[in-house]
Amino acid sequence: METVNIKELNERIQKESAFVDIISMEMNKVIVGQKHLVENLLIGLLADGHILLEGMPGLAKTLAINTLANIVDAKFNRIQFTPDLLPADVIGTMIYSQKSEQFQVKQGPIFANFVLADEINRSPAKVQSALLEAMQERQVTIGDNTYRLPKPFLVMATQNPVEQEGTYPLPEAQVDRFMLKVVVSYPKKEEEKLIIKMHNAREFPKASPVLKPEDIVRAREVVKDVYMDEKIEKYIVDIVYATRTPEEYGLGKLKDLISYGASPRASISLAMASKAYAFIKRRGYVIPEDVRAVCYEVLRHRIGLTYEAEAENITTENIITDIINTVEVP
Amino acid sequence: MRRLQYILMLAFAVLAVERLSAQEQMIPIEKPAWLEIKESSLSRDSILVGEQVVWSTVLSMPQEQELLFAPYAEVVEAEKAPIDVIHDFKLDTIAIKNGIREIEARLLLTSFDSGYYKLPLMVALTPQGDTVYLDSPFLDVTNIQIDTAKFVMHDIKGQMRYPITFREMLPWIALALALLLLGYLLYRYIKYRRENRDFFGKPVVKDPPHIIALRELDKLHGEKLWQNGKEKLFYTGVTDTLREYIEARYGVSAMEKTSAEIMESLTDKKIEERNYRELDELFKTADLVKFAKYSPQVHENEEAVPAAVRFVNATFMQELEDEKQKGEEQQ
Structure with a gap:
């Protein structure tokens, strides 16, 4: 039987998670508000999961990931997805060098620690597949050689929820590869006033590099060690199962609204994201609050709605709310 | 052994019927000396088409003797007589006196063809294997006389419905009562449950x-x-x-x-x-x-x-x- 020294683990996490406050502080220098976005960026970073962002343009999505890359002192690349983009434009290709009279590998923009795939649904499926495959495998094959992607590797893809014309929506199987789907909302009035002030100032604030990519890799190992009790595991499984067979949890009304429930990858992501959340909260163990805190981000893109649900304007968020209000907390 | 004997005798009877069929009405009435026909009569000499008549024959014979009657329906069929057998032989010993036994054989017959018929002979077998032919009475089958001058056509009558008896109704009444009782019990159970009472109506004391x-x-x-x-x-x-x-x-x-x-x-x-x-x-x-x-x-x-x-x-x-x-x- 596995023995866990919680006291020792707690002390270790207290020590290792000290940088979380520093990151938050540095991020807050540049990003006004969007606490939820910053928190989820950290969860994705620590839980080794990618993030799908949905929000209107101009909500500091690019700025947030750029700032995070600066803080971690890591390489950041932005890829603007367009209809004429090719897989080689993302992962790289072989080019012929006249000088050496040989084919040489030209690595694509995916070779970075932080990649922003802007408007991912503007490119056709072949480009999306190339990116998502690299996200999953964390390696890219160009010609005959396979290249490992750098660590840490975090992809943040954005989708515009309004414009649907000329887009290629991500298939369910590919959306499932994103650990979190974060919906970015508008800032509050006070926050927006502050944003104006910051931009009117002579110099725009800049985050300082306070971490090394190795620190993140080490922190990820600690996150994996965060203790998760069997009761929490059961709670996660119950929540995920309730998306598949809601009637077994007294949620018969949801049966006709859900076309498909969350996959086992959702259970894994929910567990990992809960651990990362506990780490951010500087705890060495997961409590039900942690699961509930990341539930919406992990599940909202993994539940399929029926036509009936769409006709009644029921969203996946409504379904998740019903589920977490019904499944018994341990 | 007795059973085997009867089977053999039945086979003989069937053969006798066939023989009778082959020889048509040529066979003279034969009976052994120990057998006496005391009575052979029809309940009615004349019937309308489709009406029924009972042919009753009383035979007297020594107690130790036995007779096995061939099924009359087969006899009728073999002779192709315009007679229908409704109930075949019903034998009944009506008296045993001084070693003499009296047997009554009753048949229920009808006919759907009008005419004056001599009924086919009764055929029986003795234990010794002798075939016995017994005389039969005449039957007059008449049609209903219709005065065509005064005849008025009537419409076809509908199916006659006999009144349903209480016995026939009883299972349905019991089922209806059982359903009513079940419905009432279900209603009472739901009502009492809502009122927080037990099955017998007593309030369930729920602790605070x-x-x-x-x-x-x-x-x-x-x-x-x-x-x-x-x-x-x-x-x-x-x-x-x-x-x-x-x-x-x-x-x-x-x-x-x-x-x-x-x-x-x-x-x-x-x-x-x-x-x-x-x-x-x-x-x-x-x-x-x-x-x-x-x-x-x-x-x-x-x-x-x-x-x-x-x-x-x-x-x-x-x-x-x-x-x-x-x-x-x-x-």
């Missing part, structure tokens, strides 16, 4: 939430769980009891809420600061035990149940005071 909680806490205290190293089970029991109590007392769905959410939902309730803080502490310790493998100190374990009891009692007393105050205000 604080009594249930105190009973559960007392039970947990008696089980000595933490003393036996089952702290997790102990704290789960204590917090579950409190969550159920909070749910019943304040209508907060505490079983589906986390500790922090429960405490948040209790902020607007009339709970003394000291009790609120004590409950918060208890939930926090329980969460540590349940989710962080925390081993509480002995004094923490000893204090868990009393703290829970204090919260239950205090909130119950608060409710009593509120009710009293409300009553005074109404007066």
